Amino acid sequence: MKGIKRLIKAMILTIILSTMSLTVFAEEFVDMPSKTEVSIIKPWTVNCSLDLDSSSVNSTNIIVKDSSGNVVKANVLPGDNSKSIIVCPPTGGYTPNKNYTLTLSTNVKSSLGKKLTKAVRMSFTTSIKYEDCTSYSSLPVLKDIKFNNSPIMMNQKIDFNVYGSYSGQVQYRIFDFRYPNDTYDNANKYPNNTYNELTTGYTSAKDGNTVYPVSLTSGLESGKHKIVVYVKRANKQGKYKDGNTDYDNYYSTYFKVLDSNIIKDKKSNETVIYKEYSKSLDDATKEQVDGAPIYSDNGWNTPSTNLIKYYMNGNNFLDNYDKYMFLSLNYMEVSVEDLNNMLKGKGILVGTGAAFLQAAKDSNINPIYLVSHALLETGNGTSALAKGILVSSVDGKPVTPKVVYNMFGVHAFDSNPNKYGSEYAYSQGWFSVDAAIKGGAKFISSGYINSTKYMQNNLYKMKWNISVTWHQYATDIGWARKQIANIKTLIESCKSAKPVYEIPKFK
Numbered sequence: 001m002k003g004i005k006r007l008i009k010a011m012i013l014t015i016i017l018s019t020m021s022l023t024v025f026a027e028e029f030v031d032m033p034s035k036t037e038v039s040i041i042k043p044w045t046v047n048c049s050l051d052l053d054s055s056s057v058n059s060t061n062i063i064v065k066d067s068s069g070n071v072v073k074a075n076v077l078p079g080d081n082s083k084s085i086i087v088c089p090p091t092g093g094y095t096p097n098k099n100y101t102l103t104l105s106t107n108v109k110s111s112l113g114k115k116l117t118k119a120v121r122m123s124f125t126t127s128i129k130y131e132d133c134t135s136y137s138s139l140p141v142l143k144d145i146k147f148n149n150s151p152i153m154m155n156q157k158i159d160f161n162v163y164g165s166y167s168g169q170v171q172y173r174i175f176d177f178r179y180p181n182d183t184y185d186n187a188n189k190y191p192n193n194t195y196n197e198l199t200t201g202y203t204s205a206k207d208g209n210t211v212y213p214v215s216l217t218s219g220l221e222s223g224k225h226k227i228v229v230y231v232k233r234a235n236k237q238g239k240y241k242d243g244n245t246d247y248d249n250y251y252s253t254y255f256k257v258l259d260s261n262i263i264k265d266k267k268s269n270e271t272v273i274y275k276e277y278s279k280s281l282d283d284a285t286k287e288q289v290d291g292a293p294i295y296s297d298n299g300w301n302t303p304s305t306n307l308i309k310y311y312m313n314g315n316n317f318l319d320n321y322d323k324y325m326f327l328s329l330n331y332m333e334v335s336v337e338d339l340n341n342m343l344k345g346k347g348i349l350v351g352t353g354a355a356f357l358q359a360a361k362d363s364n365i366n367p368i369y370l371v372s373h374a375l376l377e378t379g380n381g382t383s384a385l386a387k388g389i390l391v392s393s394v395d396g397k398p399v400t401p402k403v404v405y406n407m408f409g410v411h412a413f414d415s416n417p418n419k420y421g422s423e424y425a426y427s428q429g430w431f432s433v434d435a436a437i438k439g440g441a442k443f444i445s446s447g448y449i450n451s452t453k454y455m456q457n458n459l460y461k462m463k464w465n466i467s468v469t470w471h472q473y474a475t476d477i478g479w480a481r482k483q484i485a486n487i488k489t490l491i492e493s494c495k496s497a498k499p500v501y502e503i504p505k506f507k
Helices: 002-010 281-289 303-310 322-326 336-342 355-364 367-377 417-430 434-451 458-461 484-493
Strands: 013-017 020-024 029-037 045-050 063-065 074-080 084-088 097-103 122-124 141-147 158-165 169-178 212-216 223-233 249-258 271-276 389-394 397-404 500-505
Touching: 063 084, 141 223, 141 249, 158 367, 212 355, 249 303, 281 303, 322 458, 322 484, 322 500, 336 367, 336 484, 355 367, 355 434, 367 434, 367 484, 389 417, 397 417, 417 434, 458 500
Parallel strands: 029 122, 271 500
Antiparallel strands: 013 020, 013 045, 045 084, 063 097, 074 084, 097 122, 141 158, 158 212, 169 223, 223 249, 389 397
16 A cells, blocks of 8 residues: 555656646546647646656657647657656647647656556647747847848859847757748648758857858759758757757748749840839838738648748749749730630630630730639639629628629638628629629729739739738738749740739838
8 A cells, every 4th residue: 555655646747838737646547638829839848746767758758649640750858857858849840720639658757667657648739820930038049040142043152141149159050941842831741851951060159149150152952941040058958959959949031042033034025124112121021920911831820920021022033933923914915715725624714715805905904814813713713603603692681692703702701702702793793704704804903903002013012012011912921923823834825925024122
């Protein structure tokens, strides 16, 4: 009996999660209260009443799994004392808006060799906000990374400065992640998310308040990149750890390495002009953050400031693909045959080239853009709004039932797109596919492309209205780039095309 009592006493654990605590006794099995809206970069701390056997504090005995039961590459560390454990998130953090379970197995032991008799579990759901920088207090903090050369070209020298804050000596370690493509902004969405180290371990000690210059003389491969700079107190183990290294804090930023430059390599049939703004890119980004933009990764999530800045920085999109987000969307001559070729196999939109061309002429819109926009908004002519929705009431009031169409997602608000999009279509009299094409084109023209107030005559400006920040066609930060594929295909098939590109130029 005495042995059992000693065992119970030895194995009392207090697990501190956020501001809540719970005492777990050995003879009980406890599923701790679940947590919601958890930061994707939050480290969990486990505080125990007795000293721990450090050999039992490892990622085999303490694990994190996602909702599919897959083990997540969390990092388990000894805490600030012999009675605590820190469970750090994987490199780049957890995935936003996803469910996880943290489990302490029975192999966790006290220094006296006493095991937990039953496992302890806690489920948590991450918030929808993507975070890519840490700012743990009383430790060296990183504030910014600024590039000295832009646009950044493939295999050319890259210079940037790292800005930090700390009253003592620090060390830096730098990694680069090259995205396989631009589908996802979260590196954890790629199965083989390998980071390439740009330093050789941690640097020598540096002044924590002095700008740290970095020069990559050999350059990088073309494509989208994420730079992660880690910092820690000089000659000390970092308090936290991920799959790359131990650290006290880290900071991430994003940029594109170009394999071509529309300005330098301009084709004979192209015209490049500039739109100068009185704001800096940093100031413009801050204004957009307040507008609550979103991005599509694992559902619709809130992007970090640096992700927004990446999409707003025109220098990231001057190659021969992304340049089309700067293409003038005012009318350009294209044949009906070209448009119908593009619409083959596109559901309800098959054979509607003449309607698109007439709508483009009437509304002074580039017909190539008009078709591309409709294809994206309707899922290639297959969405409910494209195929037609029967409407019998508008704003809660009964109307004569009619089938309506909406080809551009006009007023199809995220909370209930089919309801709001169809009711707006009814109010506009869009009772045929042609009427929806022509009516939607007029809406886009007067409200965006040819508006004397908003002057949003390219994809970039339709998404990022620098002058009137709230007036945007879409909240998705990647919207402009997602429109490009079809535009590029048809522009390149029109040999007589003379595209005009307007590049943003910040202060």
